[in-house]
Every structure is written in structure tokens, then in C-alpha cells.
Amino acid sequence: MPRTLVTGATGFVGSNLVKLLRRRDWQVRCLVRDVSRARSLEEAGAELAVGSLNDADSIDHAVADTDVVFHLAGRVRALRSREFAEDNIEGTQRVVEACAAQHSPPVMVFV
Numbered sequence: 327m328p329r330t331l332v333t334g335a336t337g338f339v340g341s342n343l344v345k346l347l348r349r350r351d352w353q354v355r356c357l358v359r360d361v362s363r364a365r366s367l368e369e370a371g372a373e374l375a376v377g378s379l380n381d382a383d384s385i386d387h388a389v390a391d392t393d394v395v396f397h398l399a400g401r402v403r404a405l406r407s408r409e410f411a412e413d414n415i416e417g418t419q420r421v422v423e424a425c426a427a428q429h430s431p432p433v434m435v436f437v
Contacts, residue, residue, distance in 0.1 A: 328394060329392045330355065331395045332372075333395070345370050354371070355388060358377075390428070394432050
């Protein structure tokens with residue numbers, strides 16, 4: 327059974343991806359900031375890893391022992407360009423670095 331991490335799992339695309347993967351019997355871990363917004367993911371059988379794209383340690387923990395990482399998280403709008411860059415550029419860089427640091431790096435799918 328493939329083991330995967332989904333970032334952005336509380337969004338429209340991410341939540342539907344989680345449901346699809348669970349129907350196919352994949353083990354799914356979701357990196358979430360707010361557990362209260364992720365109840366449907368738990369109900370679908372996903373494991374929740376609380377963290378943020380701004381926290382390299384939480385990303386490292388979430389990526390550990392996965393075969394595939396689906397990186398869907400990102401900010402679509404921000405009041406300041408710095409917030410946009412932190413999530414969309416630096417956050418993605420942290421996910422890539424966490425994948426590369428694994429003994430057996432997972433396949434990363436960036437959406």
C-alpha cells in the first residue's frame with residue numbers, strides 16, 4: 327500500500343485527492359495547520375500531521391516514510407507580497423528539501 331503526504335488537503339482539490347487515494351487503499355498523511363478544519367480528512371481515514379509550510383521540522387516529520395508527496399498547498403492571495411512568497415516559494419522549497427533529505431526520497435508531485 328503506497329504511503330503518501332498531501333499538503334493543501336483541506337482545500338477543494340486536496341480534499342478530493344485524499345478521498346480518491348483512500349478509496350484506492352493508499353495510506354494518506356495530511357499536513358494541516360488547523361485540525362478543526364480537517365475532520366473530514368480524518369473521517370476518510372487520513373492521518374493528520376499538524377504543521378505549516380513555514381515550519382521545516384513539521385514538514386520533515388510529515389514527509390518521513392512516504393513514497394509520494396502531493397504538494398498542493400499554497401496561498402492564492404495575500405495582503406503583502408512577503409506572505410505570498412513565504413508560502414508559495416519558501417514553503418515549496420522546504421517541501422522539496424524535506425523530500426531530498428530522505429534516505430529513500432519520495433516522488434514529489436507539485437500542483
